[in-house]
Amino acid sequence: MRTLAERLAGLKLVVVTGKGGTGKSVLATALGHRLAAAGRSVLLLEVDPRENLHQLCGVAPSGGEIVEVASNGGGPLYLQNLKPAEVVDWVVERQVKVGAIVRRVLASPVYKRFVEGAPGVTEIAVLGHVQRLVRGALHRAPAVDTVVLDAPATGHGIYLLTAARLFGETVGHGPFAELALEVADFVGSPEKTGMVVVTLAEEMPVQEAIELLEAFEEKLGRRPEMVVSNALYPELGEGGANVADELWRRRREVNEKELERLERHWRGPHLRLPLLALDDGPRLVRALAEELAPGLEKTVDAE
Numbered sequence: 245m246r247t248l249a250e251r252l253a254g255l256k257l258v259v260v261t262g263k264g265g266t267g268k269s270v271l272a273t274a275l276g277h278r279l280a281a282a283g284r285s286v287l288l289l290e291v292d293p294r295e296n297l298h299q300l301c302g303v304a305p306s307g308g309e310i311v312e313v314a315s316n317g318g319g320p321l322y323l324q325n326l327k328p329a330e331v332v333d334w335v336v337e338r339q340v341k342v343g344a345i346v347r348r349v350l351a352s353p354v355y356k357r358f359v360e361g362a363p364g365v366t367e368i369a370v371l372g373h374v375q376r377l378v379r380g381a382l383h384r385a386p387a388v389d390t391v392v393l394d395a396p397a398t399g400h401g402i403y404l405l406t407a408a409r410l411f412g413e414t415v416g417h418g419p420f421a422e423l424a425l426e427v428a429d430f431v432g433s434p435e436k437t438g439m440v441v442v443t444l445a446e447e448m449p450v451q452e453a454i455e456l457l458e459a460f461e462e463k464l465g466r467r468p469e470m471v472v473s474n475a476l477y478p479e480l481g482e483g484g485a486n487v488a489d490e491l492w493r494r495r496r497e498v499n500e501k502e503l504e505r506l507e508r509h510w511r512g513p514h515l516r517l518p519l520l521a522l523d524d525g526p527r528l529v530r531a532l533a534e535e536l537a538p539g540l541e542k543t544v545d546a547e
C-alpha cells in the first residue's frame with residue numbers, strides 16, 4: 245500500500261493547477277517543502293515572469309538560475325524561475341549542433357516568428373527542461389528527483405499537458421516534433437507526471453475546478469493525484485452573536501456547501517487547508533506544509 249505522500253514523492257513532475265488566486269503558488273511551495281522533508285531532492289519551477297515563489301521561500305529572486313532554498317532537514321529544495329524563451333533556444337542548440345549556425349538560427353526573424361507564433365512550442369520546451377532536470381542531463385544543475393511546477397492558470401495547466409501530444413501528432417517531424425513526442429510520453433505517464441488541483445471552496449473556483457477535473461478526464465484520460473480546497477474558514481464553535489461571528493459563519497456555510505458540491509464530482513483524495521491569519525510568505529508556507537501532512541499520509545493505492 246502506498247500513501248499519497250509516497251505516490252507524490254515517486255513522481256518526476258507534479259503540476260499544480262487551478263484558478264488564479266486560489267493559492268497555487270503557496271500550495272506548490274508547501275508541497276515542495278513536504279517532499280523535500282521526506283528526503284527527495286525537489287525543484288520548485290515557476291514560469292511566470294512575475295517572480296513570486298522566492299518570496300514564499302524567503303530568498304532573493306532566481307532570475308532564471310537554480311537557487312537552493314533552505315529546507316528543514318531531509319532533501320534539498322531548489323527554486324527556478326524559468327524564462328521559456330531561453331529553453332526554446334536550447335532546443336535549437338540541441339538539434340543544430342554547429343555554433344555559428346545556431347547563432348544564425350536564433351537571430352533569424354523566421355525563427356522568432358515560429359517560436360512566438362507556434363502553439364505549444366513554449367510548453368514543450370518547458371517540459372523538455374523538466375525532463376532534462378530529472379534525468380540529470382542539465383549542465384551544472386543539481387540532481388533533482390521531483391519538479392513541482394507552479395502552472396500559470398487553469399487553462400494553461402491543461403494546455404501544458406496536452407500541447408506536446410497535439411504538436412507531435414500534427415507537425416510530425418523536425419526538432420520540436422521529436423522532443424514533443426518524448427515530452428508527451430513523459431507527461432502522459434502516470435508513474436512520472438501527476439497533477440494537483442487547487443481551489444477555494446467558493447462558487448466560481450469550485451465550478452472551475454469541476455470543469456478542470458472533467459477536462460483532465462476527457463483530454464488526458466487521467467485524474468489528478470489530489471484536489472486541495474484551500475483557505476477554508478475554520479469552523480466556529482457554538483455561540484458568538486456578534487457581527488464578525490455571523491459573517492464568519494456565513495462564509496463557512498458557503499465553504500460547506502461548495503465542498504459538498506465538489507465532492508459530488510470528485511471522490512478521490514481531497515485535502516482541506518484552513519484560511520490562516522498569516523501574511524508572511526515563508527511562515528504561511530511552513531504552516532500549510534504542516535496542515536498538509538495528515539492528508540498526505542492517507543493510503544491511496546496498492547503498490
Ligand SMILES: Nc1ncnc2c1ncn2[C@@H]1O[C@H](COP(=O)(O)OP(=O)(O)O)[C@@H](O)[C@H]1O
Nearest residue numbers: 263264265266267268269270474475518519520
Ligand atoms: N491558506 C491560506 N491562508 C491565508 N492566506 C492564504 C492561504 N493560501 C493562500 N493565501 C494567500 O492568498 C494569496 C494568493 O495565493 P497564491 O498562492 O499567490 O495564489 P495563486 O498562485 O493561485 O494565484 C496570497 O496572498 C497568499 O498569501
Ligand SMILES: [Mg+2]
Nearest residue numbers: 268269296394
Ligand atoms: Mg501564483
